[in-house]
Amino acid sequence: MADEDATDEPQGPRTTTAEIVPLRLPPVADEEPEPLEDPRTGDVDEWGRSERVRALVRKAYDPMYRNWFRAEWDGLDKIPTEGGALLVANHAGAIPSDAPTIMHGVETELERPVYGLADHFFKSAPVVGTLWSRTGGVVAHPDNAYRLLHDQNQLVLVFPEGSKGPGKTYNERYRLRRFGRGGFVEIAMRAGVPIIPIAVVGAEESMPILFKVPSVARALGAPYFPVTANMALGPLGALIHFPAKFKLRVLDPVTFPDVEPDQPRYSRSRIMDESEAIRQQIQEALFDMLRQRRSVWFG
Amino acid sequence: MGRRVLVTGLSTFWGGRVAQALEADPDVDVIIGLDTREPTVKLERTEYVRSDENYSILSRIVKATGVDTIAHTFLVVDSTTMSSRAMHEINVIGTMNLFAAASAAGSTVRKVVVKSAALVYGSSPKDPYWFRETDRRVAPARTRVERSLLEVESYVRDFARDNPHVVLSLLRFCNVVGPDITTPLTRALRLPLVPKVAGYDPRFQLVHEDDVVAALLFAIDREVPGIYNVAGDGQIPWSEVMTIAGKRGIPMPPFGIGLATDPLQRLGLVDFAPEVIDLLKYGRGIDNRAFKDAGFAYEHTSAGAVEAFVQAMRLRDTVGSDEVDYRYEEDVETFFRHSPAVVRDTPPS
Numbered sequence: 001m002a003d004e005d006a007t008d009e010p011q012g013p014r015t016t017t018a019e020i021v022p023l024r025l026p027p028v029a030d031e032e033p034e035p036l037e038d039p040r041t042g043d044v045d046e047w048g049r050s051e052r053v054r055a056l057v058r059k060a061y062d063p064m065y066r067n068w069f070r071a072e073w074d075g076l077d078k079i080p081t082e083g084g085a086l087l088v089a090n091h092a093g094a095i096p097s098d099a100p101t102i103m104h105g106v107e108t109e110l111e112r113p114v115y116g117l118a119d120h121f122f123k124s125a126p127v128v129g130t131l132w133s134r135t136g137g138v139v140a141h142p143d144n145a146y147r148l149l150h151d152q153n154q155l156v157l158v159f160p161e162g163s164k165g166p167g168k169t170y171n172e173r174y175r176l177r178r179f180g181r182g183g184f185v186e187i188a189m190r191a192g193v194p195i196i197p198i199a200v201v202g203a204e205e206s207m208p209i210l211f212k213v214p215s216v217a218r219a220l221g222a223p224y225f226p227v228t229a230n231m232a233l234g235p236l237g238a239l240i241h242f243p244a245k246f247k248l249r250v251l252d253p254v255t256f257p258d259v260e261p262d263q264p265r266y267s268r269s270r271i272m273d274e275s276e277a278i279r280q281q282i283q284e285a286l287f288d289m290l291r292q293r294r295s296v297w298f299g
Numbered sequence: 300m301g302r303r304v305l306v307t308g309l310s311t312f313w314g315g316r317v318a319q320a321l322e323a324d325p326d327v328d329v330i331i332g333l334d335t336r337e338p339t340v341k342l343e344r345t346e347y348v349r350s351d352e353n354y355s356i357l358s359r360i361v362k363a364t365g366v367d368t369i370a371h372t373f374l375v376v377d378s379t380t381m382s383s384r385a386m387h388e389i390n391v392i393g394t395m396n397l398f399a400a401a402s403a404a405g406s407t408v409r410k411v412v413v414k415s416a417a418l419v420y421g422s423s424p425k426d427p428y429w430f431r432e433t434d435r436r437v438a439p440a441r442t443r444v445e446r447s448l449l450e451v452e453s454y455v456r457d458f459a460r461d462n463p464h465v466v467l468s469l470l471r472f473c474n475v476v477g478p479d480i481t482t483p484l485t486r487a488l489r490l491p492l493v494p495k496v497a498g499y500d501p502r503f504q505l506v507h508e509d510d511v512v513a514a515l516l517f518a519i520d521r522e523v524p525g526i527y528n529v530a531g532d533g534q535i536p537w538s539e540v541m542t543i544a545g546k547r548g549i550p551m552p553p554f555g556i557g558l559a560t561d562p563l564q565r566l567g568l569v570d571f572a573p574e575v576i577d578l579l580k581y582g583r584g585i586d587n588r589a590f591k592d593a594g595f596a597y598e599h600t601s602a603g604a605v606e607a608f609v610q611a612m613r614l615r616d617t618v619g620s621d622e623v624d625y626r627y628e629e630d631v632e633t634f635f636r637h638s639p640a641v642v643r644d645t646p647p648s
Contacts, residue, residue: 036532036597036598036599036600036603037599037600037603037606038532038533038600038602038603039543039602039603039605039606040533040535040539040602041539041542041543041602042535042536042538042539042542044502044535044536044539046428046429046502046533046534046584047428048502048536120424120425121424123424123581124424124581125498126496126497126498126499126553127498129424129498129499130498130499130500138428139424139425139426139427139428141425141426141427141428142427143427143428143429143431143434144427144428144429147428147429
């Protein structure tokens with residue numbers, strides 16, 4: 001009888017398996033397990049970024065950064081040297097020159113990697129997608145951002161305007177687009193990291209869009225297809241930026257001390273308010289910087 | 300009173316390996332293996348039952364044997380091995396019959412372990428780099444194997460909801476490599492030139508075959524209800540997989556591979572699964588932390604799994620196959636099992 005009753009019992013956890021199953025079924029580990037042998041031959045990390053490629057690109061881009069754009073930072077010390085932080089900037093130029101400039105600047109000055117979130121369009125393009133990924137580009141997905149910021153304490157750069165920022169024409173320069181749906185605020189709240197707004201002046205003039213051709217964009221599956229002033233320089237001109245003077249101002253970090261990280265949901269209105277406040281801050285900083293700018297080319 | 304386990308797909312790689320491991324466990328009283336073909340591995344006390352491919356006799360077997368655990372290892376995840384219809388029969392209809400049997404009135408089944416695949420997440424440029432168990436796939440399922448696995452998983456969910464007294468573990472495995480298993484990836488890596496898609500170098504995540512078997516046994520042995528990803532740590536670019544394997548790649552055009560290979564495939568000239576093409580472009584990563592938190596420890600990382608596979612290939616290329624083909628001699632096994640003439644050891648207690 002007792003045996004029959006026992007069969008109806010759900011099977012409890014047993015402890016004897018480690019000796020009898022020959023496939024080295026490991027016991028439930030109490031202590032930290034030894035690291036497994038990992039015979040890697042390359043240095044490409046789980047995000048596709050390669051420090052070796054990145055170092056090469058830094059070397060190649062440095063003359064561009066110093067002599068062409070003559071990038072000048074203000075308040076770089078507001079970017080933390082350790083721990084996760086979400087860098088948020090305005091976005092401009094048909095082929096945005098702000099992303100490589102910010103990434104290069106932070107990586108050389110602070111000597112820590114920056115992962116740049118961008119549209120999945122980059123990943124789907126052959127060659128470009130691979131290069132983009134090796135140099136620190138990551139598909140903008142909330143899970144990716146959370147893992148980078150929260151689990152791995154990395155710096156992540158995001159342009160909340162998305163493709164609407166670089167996709168605007170020259171007559172709309174330095175007027176910030178909508179900051180998406182405030183997803184960047186939600187990620188920072190969930191990951192419990194500060195948001196560091198950055199205002200960038202110069203990218204707009206480095207590759208101004210005269211007008212756009214939507215039909216070509218649709219055919220290519222691209223977010224926009226621009227006709228730029230740079231194209232007047234000849235066939236290669238489409239890829240060469242004008243030497244506009246770059247000025248970057250890092251604004252005060254925005255933290256959310258009253259918000260608990262790792263919540264399943266956050267107040268939509270709070271997110272939208274914070275998002276709009278950060279947009280306003282960057283917009284005002286831009287206007288301030290433009291007021292002080294004497295020349296597009298010399299700053 | 301020991302465990303009574305039913306293994307579906309006994310003649311598949313996984314069914315055979317799981318049955319072998321269960322045989323060594325004295326707590327397991329009865330092992331019944333179901334398949335359409337005879338087992339291909341050496342088995343001592345597993346009872347082999349021949350069935351049709353969609354397991355229509357399953358409910359009778361479950362009732363007659365009173366099994367408490369079902370290890371469903373028979374799902375087909377490699378679409379090149381059979382026709383679309385056969386795959387549908389095995390995956391969808393087979394699973395449907397399996398759950399019908401397991402949830403029949405008076406069923407003794409208290410645990411079901413299902414071996415699914417990370418294919419259910421798909422592979423697209425919009426994907427997160429690490430799929431979690433709760434994530435839904437981003438791109439719609441286009442290939443038949445993905446669609447069939449999604450259908451299977453919907454049966455699994457229904458079954459779990461209707462039968463809360465049954466511990467159901469659904470394990471999703473990423474691409475498997477290892478000394479003995481044959482998958483589209485291991486076939487590709489054994490070619491003189493390994494196919495890659497020009498302009499793409501996706502991140503790959505792999506798992507060693509021993510870790511897969513250990514994961515299945517872990518789920519059979521312990522109480523881990525729910526869905527779990529099973530994959531080695533880390534993601535490595537396809538180019539690095541080739542480097543570890545010491546192979547060079549042959550680039551395929553980035554556009555229209557499906558169009559180009561489809562007619563060749565119909566003629567049987569190439570053996571290239573459509574789901575592999577997406578994988579070679581965009582890769583796939585799954586988050587393995589939940590299963591680790593449940594207590595499972597891996598033996599190999601992604602790169603380690605490739606290295607183990609490559610070492611086994613080197614050995615095999617040098618000394619040839621080290622295994623003798625096993626033929627299941629039903630009469631002989633029955634003789635050993637049941638004849639009074641056979642001297643048996645007293646089973647360990």
